[in-house]
Amino acid sequence: MMMTSRISNAGISNVPVKVARIAQMALAASAIAGVCTGQAPTANLTIQLDKPAHAVSPTFYGLMTEEINYSYDGGLYAEMVRNRTFQDHGWAGVGRWNIEHTGDSVASMAVDQTDGPSAAVDISLAITVKQADPLNSAGVRNEGYWGMAVRSNTTYTGSLYAKTESADIGPLNVALVNDNTGLPAATTAVRGLSTEWKRYEFTLTTGKVEPSSDNHLVLTVGHAGKLWIDLVSLFPPTYKNRENGNRPDLMEMMAAMHPKFLRLPGGNYLEGDQIDERFDWKNTIGPMVNRPTHRSPWNYQSSDGLGLLEFLEWSEDLRMQTVLAVYAGYSLKGDHIHPGPELTPFVQDALDEIEFVTGDPSTKWGAVRAGLGHPAPFSISYVEIGNEDQFDRSGSYEGRFAQFYKAIKAKYPQLQLIATTPVHRTRPDVVDDHYYRRADEFFDDVKHYDTVDRNGPKIFVGEWATREGSPTTNMGAALGDAAWMTGMERNSDLIVMASYAPLFVNVNPGGMQWESDLIGYDAMSSYGSPSYYAQAMFGEYLGTEVPTSSQTGGGNRFFYSVTRDPAKGEVFLKLVNASSLPQQVAIDMQGASNVSTTGTLVSLTGTNDAETNTISTPTRIVPVKSTLPSTAAKFAHTVPPYSVQVIQLEAK
Numbered sequence: 001m002m003m004t005s006r007i008s009n010a011g012i013s014n015v016p017v018k019v020a021r022i023a024q025m026a027l028a029a030s031a032i033a034g035v036c037t038g039q040a041p042t043a044n045l046t047i048q049l050d051k052p053a054h055a056v057s058p059t060f061y062g063l064m065t066e067e068i069n070y071s072y073d074g075g076l077y078a079e080m081v082r083n084r085t086f087q088d089h090g091w092a093g094v095g096r097w098n099i100e101h102t103g104d105s106v107a108s109m110a111v112d113q114t115d116g117p118s119a120a121v122d123i124s125l126a127i128t129v130k131q132a133d134p135l136n137s138a139g140v141r142n143e144g145y146w147g148m149a150v151r152s153n154t155t156y157t158g159s160l161y162a163k164t165e166s167a168d169i170g171p172l173n174v175a176l177v178n179d180n181t182g183l184p185a186a187t188t189a190v191r192g193l194s195t196e197w198k199r200y201e202f203t204l205t206t207g208k209v210e211p212s213s214d215n216h217l218v219l220t221v222g223h224a225g226k227l228w229i230d231l232v233s234l235f236p237p238t239y240k241n242r243e244n245g246n247r248p249d250l251m252e253m254m255a256a257m258h259p260k261f262l263r264l265p266g267g268n269y270l271e272g273d274q275i276d277e278r279f280d281w282k283n284t285i286g287p288m289v290n291r292p293t294h295r296s297p298w299n300y301q302s303s304d305g306l307g308l309l310e311f312l313e314w315s316e317d318l319r320m321q322t323v324l325a326v327y328a329g330y331s332l333k334g335d336h337i338h339p340g341p342e343l344t345p346f347v348q349d350a351l352d353e354i355e356f357v358t359g360d361p362s363t364k365w366g367a368v369r370a371g372l373g374h375p376a377p378f379s380i381s382y383v384e385i386g387n388e389d390q391f392d393r394s395g396s397y398e399g400r401f402a403q404f405y406k407a408i409k410a411k412y413p414q415l416q417l418i419a420t421t422p423v424h425r426t427r428p429d430v431v432d433d434h435y436y437r438r439a440d441e442f443f444d445d446v447k448h449y450d451t452v453d454r455n456g457p458k459i460f461v462g463e464w465a466t467r468e469g470s471p472t473t474n475m476g477a478a479l480g481d482a483a484w485m486t487g488m489e490r491n492s493d494l495i496v497m498a499s500y501a502p503l504f505v506n507v508n509p510g511g512m513q514w515e516s517d518l519i520g521y522d523a524m525s526s527y528g529s530p531s532y533y534a535q536a537m538f539g540e541y542l543g544t545e546v547p548t549s550s551q552t553g554g555g556n557r558f559f560y561s562v563t564r565d566p567a568k569g570e571v572f573l574k575l576v577n578a579s580s581l582p583q584q585v586a587i588d589m590q591g592a593s594n595v596s597t598t599g600t601l602v603s604l605t606g607t608n609d610a611e612t613n614t615i616s617t618p619t620r621i622v623p624v625k626s627t628l629p630s631t632a633a634k635f636a637h638t639v640p641p642y643s644v645q646v647i648q649l650e651a652k
C-alpha cells in the first residue's frame, strides 16, 4: 500500500479525500497496465548517470508578472483602499467611493482638481457636510477591491492626508464596517484636522469577527463643515511585516515555486500604451505622496504603490535575482523614440535605474535608494532592453538596442544584456522568446530548442504559458506546461532562464484582462491552478545537472526530462502523460553503483483536461506525495492518464 500525503504548499488545507482518490487512480492505472488493455506503447528510458550532458541553468525557473488582472493593486500589493488618490473619476462619479450618512445628516462629495497634498498628488476629494451631529454623522465610504478582507484579532494600519476649512469639524471617525450587518468590526478617530494638508496615521483592531471580504471603510464627521481627504490607505499585516508591503498568502505561494528570479516590471506594463504611460521608474519611488500614479496598458490606473524599490524588496524577500527590464523607447500604440540624441535621455534614465538598483550609497542614485531605507545594493546579472520590440514596425529596435547596449556595457561590462527580439547589428548576450500557446502546440514543439545553434546568443523564455482555462488554467494546460518544461530543462545549457506569465488574476468580475493565469484570488483567499502546481513541482525538484538520456517507444503524448544533483546523490525524473491512457515506462539507469530501493513519487493528476481548481474548489487538483516501493537501477513504472509526476531517487 502506498503511503500518501499532500505536498505542503502555503494556504491550502489538508485534503485526505483527494489523496485517497489519487492513490486509487494510480493503483487502478497500474492494474490497467497489468492487463494491458488500452495502453500506450511502453516508453523505454535509458539514463546515463555517469555521462553529464550539461549543467541545469542556476537561474531556472523565475517569475514574471506586471500590473495586469489587478495583480498588484487589488492583488499582491496589500493596500485595501481602491482609488485612494481619486484618479478614477468622471461622469459615473468617483470610482469606488460613496456618500455615507446616518440619520438626517447631509453630505456631498466632489473631486477637487485644484488642491492636493503635493505636486504629484494634486487632486483630492472634497467632502461638504451640510448637516451632521455626533449621533448623525456623514462622510464617505470606500468599497475596496471587491470588498475588504477582515479577520479576527487583527490590526489594520491606516493613513490619510486631510485638511479642513475649520477645525470645528471635529474628529474624523474611521471604521471598518461589515456590508451585510452594518456593524463595525473596528473603529477609531483621527483628531486634530487643520486648515493645512497633513498626514495622519491610525490603526483599526478587530476583536472576534466572522472572517469575510464583505466589508468597507467609512470616514465620517459629526459636525457640519468642509474637509478634503487624499491618499487614504489601509493595510492588513503584510509579508515579513513590511510597511507598504505584500499579501502574505500570495508571497507564500510564490515561495513554494522556488523561483530564482523576478523579471520586472513587465511586459506591456514597462512600455505603456503611450510613451508618457511607460513605467517611469523615477515616479514610482519614495513616499507615496510623491508618486503621481499612471495608467497601465491594461486599462486601469496603477497606484504605483508597488514601485521599483518594492519590486526589488519583493525579490529580496523571496531570495530571487532581479532581471531588470528598462524602457527602451517604444510604446504599445506604436510611438517610438528615434535612436540618436532623442533617445539619449531614455538611455540615461536606464543607466540611472541600474545605478539605483546596484550602486553603493556613494553614487547619486545609490544614495537615493539608501535614503529610502535600503543602503545595501541589489545585485543583478541581467538587464533586458525593452519588451517585445518585434511589434515596433518602424524597425528602430536595431538602433535603439545598439545605443542602450553600448552605453550600458561601457559602464557595466559585467551585465548580460537581453534583446527582446533578434537583432543583427549588435550581438545580444541573450534573446527573450515568448510563447503563449495551446497544449497541443507545446506537445508538437517540445523539441524546439534541441537543434538550435549553441554558438548564438543564449535564450530567455521570458513569457510562456499554455492558455487553456479561465480565469486560471486547467489540467490540460498543466500538461502542456509540463511537457514544455521537459524540453526547456533538456536545453538548459542554451536557455538560461524561463518565466511563466502572467502569474496573477483577481477572479472577481472585471478583474481579468488576460485569460489563463497561474494563481487566482479575491480579497480573502487565493488558490493555485494545476499549472501552478506543475511549476512548483518542477521548481522544487530541479537538480543541477542534465545527464545524457534517450527514449524509445512511448505514446505521442508522453514527455520526460531527467536531472540530478550529484553532490546530494539525487536523481529527478519528470514524467508527463497527457494521454487518456496509462503510460508504462521502463527505466534503465546506468552508471550508478547504488540506486535506492524506494523513491519519492509526487503526482499531479486530473480526470480529464478540463478539470481545474477554482476559488471555491481550490484543491481539486494538487500534488500528492507518496513512497514509490521497489525502485532499482532498472524498474518499471506506470504514469496514470492526465498526470505530471516527479520521481526522486537516490543514486550514487
Ligand code: AHR
Residues within 6 Å of the ligand: 066, 068, 266, 267, 268, 269, 387, 388, 463, 501, 502, 514
Ligand atoms: O503577459 C501578458 C502580456 O503578454 C505581456 O504584457 C506582454 O509582454 C505579452 O504580450
